[in-house]
Amino acid sequence: MALSPRRGRPPHPARRAAPRPPPPPGARPWAALAALCVGFFLLMMDTTITNVAVPALMSDLDIDLNQVSWVNSVYLLAYAVPLLLSGRLGDRLGRKPMYVTGLVLFTVASLLCGLATGPVLLIAGRALQGIGAATMAPQTMAFIAQLFPTDRRGAALGIWAAVGGFATAIGPLLGGLFVDTAGWEWIFWVNVPIGVAGLFLAAILVPGGVRGAPRGERERFDVLGTLLSCLGLLALVFAVQNGEYYHWSTVAGPLTVTHLIVLGALLLVAFVVRQHFFGQPLIPLSLFKHRDFSAACVGGLAVGFALTGLYLPLTLYLQTARGYSPFVFGLITLPLAVAAGVVGPFSGRLSDRVSGARVAMGGFLAFGCGIAALALTARAATPVWAWVLALTLCGVGTGSLFSPLANVATREIPGPVMGAASGVYNTARQVGSVFGSAAVSVLLQRGMASAGDGSDTGTVADAVSDALWLPVGMLVLGMLACLAMRDGTVRVRRSET
Numbered sequence: 001m002a003l004s005p006r007r008g009r010p011p012h013p014a015r016r017a018a019p020r021p022p023p024p025p026g027a028r029p030w031a032a033l034a035a036l037c038v039g040f041f042l043l044m045m046d047t048t049i050t051n052v053a054v055p056a057l058m059s060d061l062d063i064d065l066n067q068v069s070w071v072n073s074v075y076l077l078a079y080a081v082p083l084l085l086s087g088r089l090g091d092r093l094g095r096k097p098m099y100v101t102g103l104v105l106f107t108v109a110s111l112l113c114g115l116a117t118g119p120v121l122l123i124a125g126r127a128l129q130g131i132g133a134a135t136m137a138p139q140t141m142a143f144i145a146q147l148f149p150t151d152r153r154g155a156a157l158g159i160w161a162a163v164g165g166f167a168t169a170i171g172p173l174l175g176g177l178f179v180d181t182a183g184w185e186w187i188f189w190v191n192v193p194i195g196v197a198g199l200f201l202a203a204i205l206v207p208g209g210v211r212g213a214p215r216g217e218r219e220r221f222d223v224l225g226t227l228l229s230c231l232g233l234l235a236l237v238f239a240v241q242n243g244e245y246y247h248w249s250t251v252a253g254p255l256t257v258t259h260l261i262v263l264g265a266l267l268l269v270a271f272v273v274r275q276h277f278f279g280q281p282l283i284p285l286s287l288f289k290h291r292d293f294s295a296a297c298v299g300g301l302a303v304g305f306a307l308t309g310l311y312l313p314l315t316l317y318l319q320t321a322r323g324y325s326p327f328v329f330g331l332i333t334l335p336l337a338v339a340a341g342v343v344g345p346f347s348g349r350l351s352d353r354v355s356g357a358r359v360a361m362g363g364f365l366a367f368g369c370g371i372a373a374l375a376l377t378a379r380a381a382t383p384v385w386a387w388v389l390a391l392t393l394c395g396v397g398t399g400s401l402f403s404p405l406a407n408v409a410t411r412e413i414p415g416p417v418m419g420a421a422s423g424v425y426n427t428a429r430q431v432g433s434v435f436g437s438a439a440v441s442v443l444l445q446r447g448m449a450s451a452g453d454g455s456d457t458g459t460v461a462d463a464v465s466d467a468l469w470l471p472v473g474m475l476v477l478g479m480l481a482c483l484a485m486r487d488g489t490v491r492v493r494r495s496e497t
Contacts, residue, residue, distance in 0.1 A: 078130025087423020102135025158348015161402030173330025236264030339395025367397025
């Protein structure tokens with residue numbers, strides 16, 4: 001048995017790379033990555049770009065706050081619910097067909113959103129955008145895991161993560177620019193030419209034939225498991241996302257928010273039981289035997305919670321308490337995007353050479369310190385440069401998290417279930433985003449209501465300060481998840497390179 005050159009003992013089996021099928025003949029991994037990043041940029045940017053357009057949408061479409069809140073909520077909802085299914089379908093039907101289908105849906109939906117003259121078409125278009133995003137997201141991560149050898153996967157994931165972090169943070173700036181100049185319609189129409197270009201690039205650069213299980217193993221499909229997972233996530237996410245609007249009470253007739261939460265939890269328990277007994281499950285429970293994968297999912301949930309939970313207080317503080325325009329708001333938050341985009345590729349390469357857990361731990365610490373600094377300085381008289389510095393630290397943290405966590409999550413997973421693993425990981429992150437948005441919104445509303453005057457700038461600043469400590473707490477949970485990960489780099493076998 002070969003001995004580890006450093007410690008004189010066999011390398012831990014969990015630190016070996018999972019068996020990886022060879023990429024299709026003629027595949028150009030870096031060119032394919034560039035094409036995939038176009039779609040990933042779009043779906044991540046649209047999680048934040050509409051936030052600054054809320055006043056314009058209410059005025060131009062003559063809709064109330066509840067209707068406009070659904071413009072963002074329905075996208076997050078439609079994005080979160082189908083992720084498990086779309087990840088597994090990529091394993092069975094092929095990753096390229098799923099990715100292209102999702103990008104087509106997203107592009108067409110963006111056109112419809114820009115043409116909307118009322119809330120119904122706009123909300124329907126946003127729902128279709130979310131479904132398209134859910135169809136694309138697991139395929140990008142699974143593609144990278146199968147196209148790149150394990151010792152170079154972190155570098156590829158670093159670029160992928162930098163694109164995602166930059167897109168999320170640049171959304172408010174682009175949204176503010178379009179709202180202040182061309183009109184809110186352009187926050188959707190800008191996706192159309194980018195989407196068309198992404199489809200062209202995917203057609204010529206992304207290889208076909210990348211799938212998980214061989215054809216003979218893709219004959220059965222878990223219809224019941226699919227229904228249980230989708231309905232369970234739908235009930236749970238809807239209840240958490242809209243609980244405050246319904247005052248955590250009646251939704252319709254005898255149905256309450258509590259009923260929906262219990263129903264969602266029961267359906268998801270039934271889904272887990274179904275996966276245990278079904279021969280070819282939608283989500284193989286064996287994934288969770290990999291400690292690193294499970295810990296990375298917890299870390300992804302914490303990142304999603306903190307990142308989404310950060311933007312609503314930011315918007316409220318800078319546009320309400322400080323009176324900045326949407327475009328100036330985007331400029332102030334730009335350092336977060338720049339820092340995330342610069343740090344992302346370096347953190348990916350670093351996770352190939354040292355422990356991904358250590359890199360992620362540093363990211364959680366930087367992100368948490370940045371948000372804590374924002375919470376401590378959320379006062380009406382705080383100079384803007386103080387928030388710029390804190391946001392830059394947040395960007396360094398987010399840039400140090402996406403790729404190391406994805407690298408840790410995929411390093412033990414075999415190719416036939418890589419799509420399923422990607423679906424689970426993305427679902428954890430997206431559900432974290434939904435919970436972060438809902439929980440921080442509740443704290444903000446209660447903090448402002450308890451002070452008696454929600455229009456007072458001091459009241460807004462105090463509510464923002466209190467609400468920001470919740471994402472900090474979730475980032476501490478992410479640090480604990482890093483402690484549960486195996487420490488060390490991946491040992492790559494010669495046969496896999």
